[in-house]
Each structure stands twice: as structure tokens, then as C-alpha cells.
Amino acid sequence: MNWLTSIVETALFILLAPLFAGWVKWVKCLLQNRRPPPLVQPYRDLAKLFRKRPMIADTASWIFEAAPFVVFVTAVFAAGIVPFAIAHLPTAKVADLIVLVGFFALGRFFLTLAGLDLGTAFGGMGSSREMMIASLAEPAMLMAVFTLAMSAATTNLSQAIDWVLQTGLVLRPSFVFALAGLMLVGIAETGRIPVDNPATHLELTMVHEAMVLEYSGRYLALIEWANQIKLMLYGVLIANIFLPWGIAESLTPRDLALGFASIIGKLAVLGIALPISETLFAKMRVFRYQEFLGFAYLLSLLGMLSHVILEVN
Amino acid sequence: MDVWAPLSDAHRAWMIELNRELQAQGVAIRDGTGSALLPAHLWEVGSHDWERVARAAHRRQARWAGLWLDDLGNGQLRAHAALMKHGGLLVLRTHLEPPDLSLPSQAHAFPAADRIERHAADLYGVTFKGHPDPRRWTRHQAWPPDTFPLRKAFSAAGDPAPATPPDADYPFLASPSPEVYEIPVGPVHAGIIEPGHFRFLAVGETMLNLEERLGYVHKGIEKIAEGRDPESVARLAGRVSGDSTVAHAWAACMAMEQALGKVIPLRAFRLRGILTERERIANHLGDIGAICNDVGFPFANYQFSRLREQWLRDNAAWFGHRLLMDLVVPGGVAHDLAETDAGAMRDHIAALRRELDELRPILDANHSLQDRLVGAGHLSFEAARDLGCLGYVGRASGFDTDLRRERPYAPYDEVTVPAVLRTEGDVAARLNVRYDEINASLAVIEQLLDRLHPGPVLADLAPPGRATEGIGLIEGWRGEVMSYVRLDATGRVARFYPRDPSVFNWPALEQLIHGNIVPDFPLCNKSVNGSYSGHDL
Numbered sequence: 001m002n003w004l005t006s007i008v009e010t011a012l013f014i015l016l017a018p019l020f021a022g023w024v025k026w027v028k029c030l031l032q033n034r035r036p037p038p039l040v041q042p043y044r045d046l047a048k049l050f051r052k053r054p055m056i057a058d059t060a061s062w063i064f065e066a067a068p069f070v071v072f073v074t075a076v077f078a079a080g081i082v083p084f085a086i087a088h089l090p091t092a093k094v095a096d097l098i099v100l101v102g103f104f105a106l107g108r109f110f111l112t113l114a115g116l117d118l119g120t121a122f123g124g125m126g127s128s129r130e131m132m133i134a135s136l137a138e139p140a141m142l143m144a145v146f147t148l149a150m151s152a153a154t155t156n157l158s159q160a161i162d163w164v165l166q167t168g169l170v171l172r173p174s175f176v177f178a179l180a181g182l183m184l185v186g187i188a189e190t191g192r193i194p195v196d197n198p199a200t201h202l203e204l205t206m207v208h209e210a211m212v213l214e215y216s217g218r219y220l221a222l223i224e225w226a227n228q229i230k231l232m233l234y235g236v237l238i239a240n241i242f243l244p245w246g247i248a249e250s251l252t253p254r255d256l257a258l259g260f261a262s263i264i265g266k267l268a269v270l271g272i273a274l275p276i277s278e279t280l281f282a283k284m285r286v287f288r289y290q291e292f293l294g295f296a297y298l299l300s301l302l303g304m305l306s307h308v309i310l311e312v313n
Numbered sequence: 314m315d316v317w318a319p320l321s322d323a324h325r326a327w328m329i330e331l332n333r334e335l336q337a338q339g340v341a342i343r344d345g346t347g348s349a350l351l352p353a354h355l356w357e358v359g360s361h362d363w364e365r366v367a368r369a370a371h372r373r374q375a376r377w378a379g380l381w382l383d384d385l386g387n388g389q390l391r392a393h394a395a396l397m398k399h400g401g402l403l404v405l406r407t408h409l410e411p412p413d414l415s416l417p418s419q420a421h422a423f424p425a426a427d428r429i430e431r432h433a434a435d436l437y438g439v440t441f442k443g444h445p446d447p448r449r450w451t452r453h454q455a456w457p458p459d460t461f462p463l464r465k466a467f468s469a470a471g472d473p474a475p476a477t478p479p480d481a482d483y484p485f486l487a488s489p490s491p492e493v494y495e496i497p498v499g500p501v502h503a504g505i506i507e508p509g510h511f512r513f514l515a516v517g518e519t520m521l522n523l524e525e526r527l528g529y530v531h532k533g534i535e536k537i538a539e540g541r542d543p544e545s546v547a548r549l550a551g552r553v554s555g556d557s558t559v560a561h562a563w564a565a566c567m568a569m570e571q572a573l574g575k576v577i578p579l580r581a582f583r584l585r586g587i588l589t590e591r592e593r594i595a596n597h598l599g600d601i602g603a604i605c606n607d608v609g610f611p612f613a614n615y616q617f618s619r620l621r622e623q624w625l626r627d628n629a630a631w632f633g634h635r636l637l638m639d640l641v642v643p644g645g646v647a648h649d650l651a652e653t654d655a656g657a658m659r660d661h662i663a664a665l666r667r668e669l670d671e672l673r674p675i676l677d678a679n680h681s682l683q684d685r686l687v688g689a690g691h692l693s694f695e696a697a698r699d700l701g702c703l704g705y706v707g708r709a710s711g712f713d714t715d716l717r718r719e720r721p722y723a724p725y726d727e728v729t730v731p732a733v734l735r736t737e738g739d740v741a742a743r744l745n746v747r748y749d750e751i752n753a754s755l756a757v758i759e760q761l762l763d764r765l766h767p768g769p770v771l772a773d774l775a776p777p778g779r780a781t782e783g784i785g786l787i788e789g790w791r792g793e794v795m796s797y798v799r800l801d802a803t804g805r806v807a808r809f810y811p812r813d814p815s816v817f818n819w820p821a822l823e824q825l826i827h828g829n830i831v832p833d834f835p836l837c838n839k840s841v842n843g844s845y846s847g848h849d850l
Contacts, residue, residue, distance in 0.1 A: 031612075032615045033616075033619070121494075121495075121498075125831065193609045197609040199611070200607075200609065201504045202503065202504070202835040203498070203503055204498065204831050204832055204834050205607070205832040205833075205835055279612055280681075281609075281610075281679075281681040282608045282679065282684075283608055283609025283610075283685070284685070285684065285685060285830070285832075285833065286518055286830055286832045286833075287518070287830065288684075
């Protein structure tokens, strides 16, 4: 029964991811005085892409064709690990935060290989920039994760959420720092402004888009969808680790309704905060990434230090 | 009244000194003053002295402003080079006769001459002796190396091959080592822009070199102009570069009106001035938004796109065309401005000013935006001067060229054009120059509206009855637009050469990217915004 719920919940997560992306886009349009596309536009785009046959370059190897599946599957698995609206599901118990970071890394590894695979200039540039960002973002993310793990004495997400719920609403400096660090990492990892501009058509400035420039049709759909899942994953992570209240702790209809309502509400708020920051800031220079992600690392490190100094005992 | 006041001594001083120096060196100069090429001063020199004159002019810090050849049909070719200083235009002319169709290259003295000489070599089969870069330029593979489309013997319809072979063997500067990698970009780009190829040499993200390869939009404008009547050539000139349609059409019309000795009505001059300034404002509005958009700051893009759109709708309402195409015609303008519309224009100018004053602090105070713009794509004053950069590109680097102030032509002789000059030379400076020029142009339009007295806007042009020629010079939104037109006795155009300012600003892009990183190239490119079409002709 639990496993079935788990699978249903993960499926729901995956199906809702384009809606979240659509919401972010919708808010952003309003902020820019534009008439927004309907919220379901990302679904239409995906449906359109899934109907199209992908074009594959002559120089492509099996990596190019395998990468979209690896990227999508790792994103789905990652979505399975993260408690969405219900805590204590078996999928959340079999894997922990380190595995989550690993899934992200695996997907990225294949995507960067695919970027290099065809031997085009843009793909290589995108892959090299992606690796530069990853090498700076992953330590910051792990540091934030460790801060959480040290407080909750576990790296398992479900148990960590339990711990936060049990200790109640306490202002922990370590969590505030880790939250800030994780938000910066999330912006970098999901390719949002000011690190990457998902809306640009300028190949030379792209990071994520440069790697997937040669993808089309259903392969592109898988990658886009995986990207949307990843964006929502970071939203859910931030919402559920730092403000888990409302998450369903049992499978009663009341708890479930509350759980879904609360996570959707939290995501909606995050989906407003993200486009506001994207509207206020221009994309930064590529060589400012170190400063940005170095700052994210510093915040996470401060989180851990303040935990050790202020919160132990 | 005349379009051009006679050359003043200040305009002419450098020419007089140059003449004296060259005469002392034994260079024979036949002074053609009084020719129809006003406002230019015409010198006929021997082809063997072609380079010597250029070097002497370079020492006197003149600016190289163009080169065009002309097939006279009797086997003779005629070459012209334009030199400019303090608004004084000097045109050199020399004759070439077979079998020796060669000229000493002026590209050593003036780097700006590089591509135009190669363009002329590709289209006329003239050899430029000692040219630093003898590769082909405008000729891709659309016509074989031993045919020359601008010779009169070449049919205007061309000789199209069934299929154009791929242009794969152009010798780009190759990477000197495996660590330096080449990035080919274009000719087809992702956005809706014109085609052009860029070849980067880069180490990591740092650009070592950029080589441009243009010519993909070569439309044969110079060839298809032959045999047309003035009206038709004015329409053609309006399509040399779509965003400069008023400037090019005016320059061509001015050249033809000068050739025919015809002065158009006063009201037409002032309307042309208003149209040119409206074109300048529309393009600057678009550019400011586009520059911000290229650094991921779409807020500015949507705001400025909105302002530009309102401006263009006004164009449509008042002049009948959003981009003001085909309004400047030989003899005047094709569409008069109604009195009520002139009043509305004043109101809309005030409204635009308010919006601009509101937006500017937002851009200036946004650190993340300024961080991208300040210091990016620096073009030094020396580079701008040596390349003869025009318009906002030169004016952002302290190289001040503005015909409206240096050598005012009607109607600019009766208005004050506020000077806009910056010295920083970076992307931010090019953006700020545009911003200030919008305000300057708004002030100019208001002054012109004040003087827009009722009267005719179109005069008849009679055929000349003899072969004649003329030059048009206009400060378009990108900079100085030059147009040369030669008419035959029946009033048909025998030679039309439009020189877009982009030909001098494209090479600046190759210079100003040094020290920048690959992902900043689109920003640098947008800040220059050269016209591909105007360059390729």
C-alpha cells in the first residue's frame, strides 16, 4: 500500500513539474508587463515535442541517444526520494540526501558527455561551463546537506523532516544559512538568472541550453521535462526541509488534503520569489560564477559552523 | 537656398595644406572645384600617386570615408576615394585603363580601406598593389573569380549558376596550437538577425582573436541600380539597410538632387530632418532594450520595445509607414505632415521624455546590469580614429563625427543639435550615447516642428540633358551615410554607390572584443549593431 502511494506520489510530482515551470513563467510575464501564456503551456510544448521525431547528427554516438533517458530517469528517481506531500514513504527511506546529490551528478555527467558527443563548438562550451558550475555548486550543496544532517543526526530526508517537525518552530542560525546557501545552489543548478538565462537565443552565452542545442523532438522533451522536475525538486527540498509544516504524516484524507494544499501553496510562493529575483537581476558575467557559488559555499559553511558553535548541546 | 553652404576656410584649411605638401613632393593634382560633387572638393590625381596622397592625408589626421569605382563603359575605370576632416570632404579621382587595372592600396595608410578595396577588387577585377590582405571578400562562390559583376559587360540579370557551390575554402586565420580552439559561429544565427560568420580563436573563455566573414547578404544593389530612374533608385536606396531606410533614401536623393542642380522646398528639408530623427530614436530605443536583453535583463527590453512600438505606430498614423519607407523621394517627401499630427507629435515627444527620465535611473541603479555593461568591449580612441568609426561607436570612444554639427546641411543649419560625446569606449558608453542622442533628437524634432511652415513638399525633377553626378551625405542613426550617383544624359542612373557607416564599424568589433570572454561577444556585437545588409550591398 505504502509503495503504491509512493509511486502515485512520484508520478504526481512528475506530472505537476511542468505546471510549476508554467507558473514561474506566468508570474515572470506579469512582472514584465506582458500577457502570460496559459499555465498549461509547458504541457502543450512537451506534447508537441513528444510528437516530433528527433533529428540525430551523423557524428552522434550511443551516448547522445542514451543521455536524455539517463537524465530523465535520474530526475524521476530524485523526485521519488524527496518527500513531496507525504512524509514516511518507503521510497524516501531507501535513499538519502547523498544519493539525491548523486542522482543530480549522474544526470549532469551524461548531459555534459552528450554536449561533447557531437563535437560542435557550442556543445563543448556548454559542457565545460556546466562542469565549472557543478564543481563549485556541489560542495556548497553538500555542505548545506551536512548542516542539516548534523542537526537532525541523519542524512535521510524523511527522518530529517520528522526531526524538524518534532523540535517545532525554532529559529536556528544554521538552518537560515543553509537555506540561503541552498537557494543560491538551486538557482545555479537549475540554470536560472543570474547564472544562466533559460530564455536566451544567444548560443555563445548559454550553459544548459548550449549542451542541449542539438536535441530535438522527444529527446528534447525528455530533457526539458527533466529540467522542470529538477526545478520543482529544489523548490520542494527548500520548502519541505526548512518549513515542513503541513506535510501529511498519515494517509488519512484530511492529512493528505492538507499535505497537498500546503506544498502547492509553498511552491506557489517560491514560484513568485524566483521570477521576482530574475526580473531584478541581470545575468552575471561567466567569471563571476566563482564569487556567486563561493558565496553559496560560504553560507553553507557558516551554517555548519554556527551549528557546531551555537546549537550543539 | 542651398543644401550646403559653400566650403568655409576652416573646412578647407587641411586640404590647402595637404595640397601644398603634395605639390612640393611633385604630385600632380588637378583641382576639380566647382564640379557637381558639392559638398566635396574634387582632386584628380595620377593612379601612381594614389597611395602617396592617402599617406599624406593620414599624417594630417584625415579620416578615410570610402572608395568606389565606376565603369565608364569605354573600357576605362574611374576610382574615387573619400577623405574627411572637420566636415570637409575631399574626393580623390583617378582613371584606370587596360591593361593596367591596378591601384596602389591605401589600406596601409588607412586600415579602414581594407575591406572596401577587397570589395572593389572582387566586383571590378582591379588589383590593389601592396594590399595587406589579398583574400576575396564580397565574392563567395556565387560567381567565378574571373568575372566581375560591376563591369558594364556583365549583364544586370547576372548569370546564375544552377547551384551555388558551398563556400568552404575561405582561409581563416587558423589556430596556432591545439590549446587554442576555433569557434565557428554563423552565418545563420539563432535570433531573427541577418547572416554573418564569426570565427573566434579562444583559450578557455578568453577571446584571442575574432575574424568576421561578411558578404552573405550581398544583393548586388550597385548593379541593379544601373539603368533605373531616380524614383526607383531612391526606393532601392531605402532598402540598402532596412533600419536606415530614411538615411539612405535621403543620401541618394540628395546626391541626385545635387546632380540635377535642384533645390527642394524648405518644408521638405524640415520633414526629412524630422523623419531622420524619428528613425534615429526608433532604432536607439530598440538597441537599448536589446543590449539589456543580451545580458538577461528583459525588463528593460520590454519597456523599450513598448516605447519603440508606440513610436512606430505614430509613424504609421502620421506618415503612413511604420519604418518610414519610401517617404523620402527625389524632389522632396511623399507624405506631408498634417497640422494636427504635428501637435500630437509634440505631445508624444513630451510623453516619451517623461518615460525615458523614469527608466534611466532604473537602469543606472541596477548594479547587476551595470556590472555587465561597464568595461565590456572597450574601444580605444586611437582604434576608433584609425578605423574611422562613425556614429555612436566613434562618439562613445571620444571620436567625434557628426555631420549635423561639423558641416550642417539643410535643415540642420537652422537648428541646434546638442553634442553627445563620451570617452569611456565601453558598452555602457555606447548605450549612454544612444540614450543622450534620443534626447538630443527629441530636441531637434521640436525645433524643426517650430519651423515647419506651410508650403509645398515636393518639386519636379527635370532630366539633366547631360551626364552628371552628385554626392549625398547624411548623418543617419548609425553615422554618416554617403551616396554617390552618376546619371546619364537621359536621367537614368549609371552608377550608384551607397556607403553605410557599418563598413567602418564592423572592423571595430574585431578590435573591441580583445580581452573579453566568449559569452560577452553577443553583448559587444549588439552594442555596435552593424548592418550586415548595408555592409554587403
